[in-house]
Structure formats: structure tokens, C-alpha cells
Amino acid sequence: MPVATMSPKAGQTATLQFDGKVTTLPVVVGSEGETAIDIEKLRGQTGMITLDPGYGNTGSCKSRITFIDGEKGILRYRGYTIEELAQKSSFLEVAWLLIHGELPTSAELENLESEVTRHTMLHEDFGRFFSALPKDAHPMPVCAAAIGALATFYQYPETEQNIRDTVVRLIAKMPTIAAYSYKHSIGQPFVYPLNKLGYASNFLHMMFATPCEPYEVDPILARTVDLLLVLHADHEQNCSTSTVRMVGSSRANLFASISAGISALWGPLHGGANQQVIEMLERIAAEEGSAEKFLAKAKDKNDTARLMGFGHRVYKSYDPRAAILKKACADVIQRVGGVSRLLEIAMKLEEIALKDDYFVSRKLYPNVDFYSGVIYKALGIPVNMFTVMFTLGRLPGWIAQWLEMRQDPDFRIARPRQVYTGATDRRYVPIAARVELTAPPEGGVR
Numbered sequence: 001m002p003v004a005t006m007s008p009k010a011g012q013t014a015t016l017q018f019d020g021k022v023t024t025l026p027v028v029v030g031s032e033g034e035t036a037i038d039i040e041k042l043r044g045q046t047g048m049i050t051l052d053p054g055y056g057n058t059g060s061c062k063s064r065i066t067f068i069d070g071e072k073g074i075l076r077y078r079g080y081t082i083e084e085l086a087q088k089s090s091f092l093e094v095a096w097l098l099i100h101g102e103l104p105t106s107a108e109l110e111n112l113e114s115e116v117t118r119h120t121m122l123h124e125d126f127g128r129f130f131s132a133l134p135k136d137a138h139p140m141p142v143c144a145a146a147i148g149a150l151a152t153f154y155q156y157p158e159t160e161q162n163i164r165d166t167v168v169r170l171i172a173k174m175p176t177i178a179a180y181s182y183k184h185s186i187g188q189p190f191v192y193p194l195n196k197l198g199y200a201s202n203f204l205h206m207m208f209a210t211p212c213e214p215y216e217v218d219p220i221l222a223r224t225v226d227l228l229l230v231l232h233a234d235h236e237q238n239c240s241t242s243t244v245r246m247v248g249s250s251r252a253n254l255f256a257s258i259s260a261g262i263s264a265l266w267g268p269l270h271g272g273a274n275q276q277v278i279e280m281l282e283r284i285a286a287e288e289g290s291a292e293k294f295l296a297k298a299k300d301k302n303d304t305a306r307l308m309g310f311g312h313r314v315y316k317s318y319d320p321r322a323a324i325l326k327k328a329c330a331d332v333i334q335r336v337g338g339v340s341r342l343l344e345i346a347m348k349l350e351e352i353a354l355k356d357d358y359f360v361s362r363k364l365y366p367n368v369d370f371y372s373g374v375i376y377k378a379l380g381i382p383v384n385m386f387t388v389m390f391t392l393g394r395l396p397g398w399i400a401q402w403l404e405m406r407q408d409p410d411f412r413i414a415r416p417r418q419v420y421t422g423a424t425d426r427r428y429v430p431i432a433a434r435v436e437l438t439a440p441p442e443g444g445v446r
């Protein structure tokens with residue numbers, strides 16, 4: 001496996017000059033040439049910290065798992081391009097690759113498939129967990145809570161073997177939990193997993209089969225779900241992955257860390273965007289009528305509308321996953337029909353936006369969510385399950401990142417600092433002497 005050294009090249013340092021003092025800081029160079037100033041000793045040497053809201057310039061770890069070049073639109077898992085993996089790999093193969101660092105042999109893959117297949121059922125007592133929740137519960141908090149609750153069923157010491165079993169259990173049970181959260185929300189009976197089916201087929205079976213009639217999984221649709229999972233499997237240190245690492249850095253167990261990651265993914269600026277894309281497309285179809293009209297709103301600073309599914313913190317060119325999904329989208333719609341109007345609107349929005357100076361000058365291109373929602377919709381996946389689909393895909397990435405963090409020789413509990421800007425030392429005011437403020441205090445809320 002070609003891996004270049006992660007240590008600084010001989011003699012490479014950066015100097016920081018402040019207040020008449022010069023501090024020399026080591027430089028770390030990654031295997032793809034990414035260069036970082038190592039500030040681990042900065043506070044000790046200078047008394048200063050760095051400030052980087054949103055962490056856009058901060059590397060939180062060294063990682064061997066996923067490489068993104070946002071300027072060139074490159075995404076690779078363990079060195080393999082997303083295009084090649086999307087075309088040739090299965091989701092479980094990619095899960096193994098992410099977690100173990102190498103593609104599995106056929107014996108390893110067979111073993112993983114068989115282990116995962118045999119751990120898909122949930123403890124029968126889990127039924128009580130679902131019945132305690134409101135009928136209209138959004139499946140994302142249901143999944144986050146269910147994964148957290150799994151920890152109560154497997155309260156074992158964290159040996160290497162037990163962690164390995166937890167990894168298999170999580171990958172195996174996630175589709176069951178996801179499908180059950182959906183079945184619960186529509187009042188249908190849970191459908192048990194079927195061991196003769198593959199990973200994606202089993203998920204579709206648990207989602208859409210009922211006890212009343214036979215359900216045949218369409219292999220083309222199952223392959224599309226598998227592709228979607230592959231494309232979402234990891235994306236280096238994004239919000240939810242950093243959350244998984246952050247929570248895990250306190251030595252919280254894998255169930256708790258993944259549960260936190262699911263909660264982070266739920267937000268509309270992260271995993272929730274695909275739901276917002278479809279809602280946007282449906283709104284355009286119903287109200288605005290034209291892509292041009294909506295784009296004008298998205299550009300207007302006085303309007304809160306954004307072109308959902310466009311723009312990315314890291315990609316400053318076309319997200320390679322969006323390109324793969326655009327093609328898959330057309331194929332699925334050809335197969336099942338149904339949402340071609342939404343695809344038409346999406347393609348029109350993209351066509352106009354990519355010629356519009358507002359989007360071009362800000363380097364705003366379609367991201368993975370722009371087309372994934374249209375595919376989910378065509379597959380019959382309800383809108384509130386879109387982010388759950390993202391969760392299913394991202395799971396092996398979270399696991400791989402959690403495991404890597406635990407084995408990292410530089411491992412420390414994550415504990416960022418802050419620049420305090422609040423009140424300085426002041427004396428306590430007795431309640432009788434306090435006056436009500438007529439406006440919120442600076443930086444405060446009413």
C-alpha cells in the first residue's frame with residue numbers, strides 16, 4: 001500500500017512572529033502533500049491559542065481513511081477512487097475496506113456477509129422501545145435513541161473481541177432499526193429480516209414487505225440502494241464524524257458515539273439537506289413554477305431561501321458523488337418512473353446555477369444531496385427517512401474513524417479551548433438591587 005511518511009520533511013518548520021518573539025513550529029506533510037503547521041506546543045511556548053470558528057483551517061487528527069481534494073473534486077476511500085468503488089464494489093466490501101484498510105479477500109467478504117446476516121435481528125424486548133415512542137416520531141431521533149439503547153443490551157467489557165462484535169452488530173442491526181422506525185411510524189407490523197437476502201435487499205424487504213402478500217425485491221433497486229450506501233460511506237472529518245470522534249475521545253463506547261453521530265447528522269446543514277432538497281423541488285413544482293424564479297430567491301440576501309444541495313464546505317468543484325448519482329437518478333426513474341418532473345426541475349436548476357455568476361464566483365456546485373433525494377423518492381423511500389438512508393451509509397465510516405482514533409498514538413480526549421469575551425470579574429448583585437434590562441445584554445438572549 002503506497003503510504004508516504006506523515007512526519008515533517010527534514011528541516012521544514014514554520015515561524016510565528018508576535019510581540020517581538022519568534023516561535024518555530026514543526027510542519028506535518030500528509031501522503032497527498034497536504035501541509036499542516038503543528039501547533040500542539042503553541043500554547044506552552046507562547047501562551048496563545050488559535051481561533052478557527054467552524055474549524056475550516058484546523059486538522060483535528062491524522063487519518064489514513066478518506067482523502068478529499070475539494071478543489072479537484074476527488075474522493076478516495078483508503079486510496080481507491082469513489083468512481084471505481086461505486087462501479088465495482090458492494091457496500092459491505094467498502095465497509096470492510098474502510099474499517100480494515102484493505103479490500104477484503106473473497107473469504108473475508110463471505111465471512112463478513114455471513115456474520116452481518118446472522119446479527120440482523122433485534123432483541124424481542126426492543127419492541128417495547130418502539131411502542132414507547134409517539135407514532136409520528138421522526139425516524140432520525142428514533143434511530144439515535146435506538147442505537148444508544150443497544151448499549152444497554154450489550155453491556156460487555158471493551159475487549160478487542162467485544163468491540164469487533166459490536167462493529168458487526170451495528171452494521172447488521174442498523175437497517176433493521178431504520179426499517180422498524182419507519183414501520184412504527186406508519187403503524188404496520190415489523191417485518192423480520194430474511195437471511196437469504198443481501199444487505200440492501202434485506203433493508204428494502206423490511207421497509208416494504210407486509211405479512212399480507214409476497215414482496216419481491218427488485219435487484220436493480222437494491223443495487224441502487226447499495227450504490228447510495230457506498231457513496232455515503234465516509235467523508236473524513238465532517239460534523240457527524242467529528243462528533244463520533246469527539247464523543248469517543250472520552251472513551252464512551254461505540255454505541256454511544258454512533259448515536260451522537262446520528263444526532264449530528266440530523267441537522268439540515270448536514271444530513272438533513274437531502275430532505276430539504278426534495279421539499280424545495282416539490283415547492284418549486286407547486287408554487288414558484290420556474291427554476292429561474294427560485295434561483296433569484298436563493299441569491300437574494302434578504303430572502304432566507306438557499307439552493308439546497310448546492311455548496312459544500314470542502315468541495316469547491318463538482319462533488320464526485322453528485323455526478324455518479326445524477327446518472328443513477330436517470331436510470332432509476334427510467335425503471336420506476338414517478339418523479340421525473342422533480343428530476344427535470346433539479347437538472348434545470350443545476351444548468352442555470354452553473355452559468356450564474358453568483359454560484360460560479362462562490363464555487364457552489366451540486367453536492368451529494370442534490371440528486372440523492374430524487375432517487376430516494378423514486379425508490380418509494382419516504383422523505384423523513386432520507387437522512388436515515390445517509391446514516392445507513394455513513395455507519396462504516398464512523399466506525400472506522402472511531403477505531404482509528406482509539407488506536408492513534410497521539411490520542412487525547414478532545415477538548416478545544418476558547419477565547420473568552422464575556423464579562424470580567426464583577427461583584428454579585430443582590431436580587432433586590434437588580435434592574436430589568438430594556439434590551440438583551442450584548443451577546444445575550446432574552
Ligand SMILES: CC(C)(COP(=O)(O)OP(=O)(O)OC[C@H]1O[C@@H](n2cnc3c(N)ncnc32)[C@H](O)[C@@H]1OP(=O)(O)O)[C@@H](O)C(=O)NCCC(=O)NCCS
Pocket residue numbers: 268269270273298299305306307308309310311312313314362364367368369
Ligand atoms: C453546505 C454549506 C452549509 C457550506 O457552508 P459554508 O462553507 O459555511 O459556506 P457559506 O455558508 O459561508 O457560503 C459562502 C457564500 O455562498 C453562499 N451560499 C452557500 N451555499 C449557498 C446555497 N446553497 N444557496 C445560495 N447561496 C449559498 C452564502 O450565502 C455565502 O455568500 P456570501 O459570501 O455572499 O455571504 C452551504 O453551502 C449550504 O448551506 N448549502 C445548502 C445546504 C446543503 O446542501 N448542505 C449539504 C452539505 S453536504
